[in-house]
């Protein structure tokens with residue numbers, strides 16, 4: 001039997017419902033989340049306009065090439081994990097706890113000048129996602145009976161990133177061995193994902209057999225995927241969701257695909273350890289995130 005992704009309606013679900021679904025499937029569709037569709041659409045629209053700019057213009061906000069990811073990250077052309085997409089990433093400055101749009105907007109160093117309205121659209125959705133991810137991590141802690149004192153680092157003081165991925169239309173066969181996104185777990189706490197329904201989409205390894213299951217994203221939902229740090233925080237009870245984005249079938253009409261991802265990260269200073277495990281079985285959030293980012297993407301060539 002093919003495993004399916006559970007649906008959690010935040011209007012009615014309990015913390016235990018959410019945790020049980022995550023333990024079973026490592027990812028769940030979250031509906032009843034209250035985030036207006038227009039907020040997401042504004043980010044996708046301004047992101048599309050940005051990706052369509054000439055390379056010289058995008059180059060002005062390119063990721064500096066080391067340290068944590070932010071800004072424009074072109075398609076990475078080499079290495080075993082070179083994925084067939086470009087992305088733009090907004091990263092909140094360390095230690096900031098107030099989501100005051102004006103202050104936050106000035107703390108991010110790589111806002112594109114074009115298109116107009118970009119930073120407003122992205123800060124608006126970021127604030128909504130920040131609240132939603134705080135709510136969901138509170139439910140996870142409650143459902144797992146984790147200490148209340150852990151929570152500020154995962155909620156108010158979280159350090160999350162908002163990303164738009166642009167998977168280019170594939171007009172010929174993709175280079176051998178390369179996917180739109182290689183199989184990986186996400187690095188942080190939870191991921192909240194939306195993608196359009198273009199061919200060549202998400203697959204997740206779920207259920208006891210860990211078989212690859214195609215996941216069709218829903219317009220009314222964000223897909224919550226458990227990341228490495230929630231796996232560890234849960235004492236291994238919640239599995240980290242393994243997923244990939246496959247190439248479209250050769251007969252499909254070439255079509256670009258966009259996905260919008262909120263990578264929820266706890267505060268970088270957090271020491272993440274299972275509550276009843278030995279402290280030495282834990283990890284520094286900052287070190288884990290940086291180590292994974294270093295191995296997953298090294299800037300080489302781009303388009």
Ligand SMILES: O=C(O)CCC(=O)C(=O)O
Nearest residue numbers: 165181195202245259261
């Ligand atoms: O585009 C998707 O469906 C998933 C993207 C993804 O896995 C990522 O950006 O980490």
Ligand SMILES: [Fe+2]
Nearest residue numbers: 184185186243
């Ligand atoms: Fe991912």
